[in-house]
Amino acid sequence: MKVLFLNPQGNFDKNDSHLTEHPDFGGQLIYVKEVSKELANLNVSVDIVTRQIIDPNWPEFSKKLDYFDTTQNPTIVRIPFGGEKFLNKELLWPHLKEYVGNILAFYQNQKIDFVTTHYADGGYSGVLLKSKLGVNFSFTGHSLGAQKMDKLNVSHENFEDLDKEYHFSQRIMAERLSMKYASKIIVSTSMERYEQYSHPLYADVSEVENDSKYKVIPPGVNTEIFNDDLTDLDQETVAQIEKKLNKQQKPFIILSSRLDLKKNHISVVKAYANSKDLQDKANLGIFLRGIPDPFTDIHKLSENERSILTPILEEIEKADIKDKVYFFDLKSQLALATAYKFFSKLKSVFVLPSFYEPFGLAPIEAGACGLAVIATKNGGPSEIFSDGSGVLIDPEDIQDIVEGLIKGLNNYDYFSKKVKKRVLENYTWKSTARGYLEVIEGGVKLPKKTIEKVPSLDAKEIIIDFLKNKKI
Structure with missing residues (x-):
């Protein structure tokens, strides 16, 4: 056929x-x-x-x-x-x-x-x-x-x-x-x-x-790539991340969506910048592609991407949190999956703060790798996580984002275990x-x-x- x-x-x-x-x-x-x-x-x-x-x-x-x-x-x-x-x-x-x-x-x-x-x-x-x-x-x-x-x-x-x-x-x-x-x-x-x-x-x-x-x-989810098992194939990306972290072991709040206005990165950055509690509990990790340091390499991005990233960098500098925010240059799905696995070992959370998400593939990929998931309540995630396997947030409410992130970090083991089970039972490409x-x-x-x-x-x-x- x-x-x-x-x-x-x-x-x-x-x-x-x-x-x-x-x-x-x-x-x-x-x-x-x-x-x-x-x-x-x-x-x-x-x-x-x-x-x-x-x-x-x-x-x-x-x-x-x-x-x-x-x-x-x-x-x-x-x-x-x-x-x-x-x-x-x-x-x-x-x-x-x-x-x-x-x-x-x-x-x-x-x-x-x-x-x-x-x-x-x-x-x-x-x-x-x-x-x-x-x-x-x-x-x-x-x-x-x-x-x-x-x-x-x-x-x-x-x-x-x-x-x-x-x-x-x-x-x-x-x-x-x-x-x-x-x-x-x-x-x-x-x-x-x-x-x-x-x-x-x-x-x-x-x-x-x-x-x-x-x-x-x-x-x-491609479970051959997105899983919680770090192997020798992951070592190059792990070494890249460890070099940047310099032995620091705090959990991370992970933002990995592409730079797009509707993905609403800025709200998470503002939530983090305005919450001493969040800053004490975790670092903020932002995944980019093609630019290791946005403070020096931002000119390499398109005009649209620069318009999204510039307010993020300004917020970071204004709040004086550059030492708590890490940018990672990840160039493939394999590297992305490795990063998810690595940060799950630090009991980290993944956040998708989109204004609206038709489905939400990224959070189930992150969940398959062991990260606790915090996602927008608008759209598909509310159906995916209707069983309580993820934390749903209002993307336009900074305080709700703060509380959702804290809930995920404080209850990492519970959400990590529950979301992995949810993904493997319901969301594979075979099905x-x-x-x-x-x-x-x-x-x-x-x-x-x-x-x-x-x-x-x-x-x-x-x-x-x-x-x-x-x-x-």
């Missing part, structure tokens, strides 16, 4: 190049990689179909075909479209018809049994492919444009300016079409289904009350892949129907009408 994963943005290679260094190289890529690998282990022939990039700044993605390992399943298929240079995901929209046209040419003599699509651009590509071949597809949104609009406080007055930057007109229409024509919408939690897909911008196409339209499949296989096998049995005419990729009128009638 041949299954395609459509993922036009970002890219893939065996070294996880640029992962978390760029907004297009976030958790979605880990998700696609891990699910595809586990599906391959279930004897499904899997191709991840992404973009060929021939750009000296992105040399890892120039080969037409690539692989994660010697099994050559999954295969990474890089389709040329939109020119040769790297393009941010917001700039791919005009080129997706070319992407699908070149997919059709590449697979012209092969049978495609099913397609799984990821993010809005992948979903729209699935719609275009269905319009030509009739092949059924699933849609995994990962995050949706309507929620981003709400978080950015998009209004009728500022919509035109924000649309130029974020391309909401294209994204919302791509999502609407994906929801309408997908044989199955895959969500990480039931909360995601009922809260996100019921948004007024989707309500007429998302069929949120139709159980046959949705399947809840939680993401998982995620089995969920996908059920969707695939169901989709293959459905009749193939082409789409007569795909509407233009423009939801501007729909959005403006929504904004005009929106209750403030």
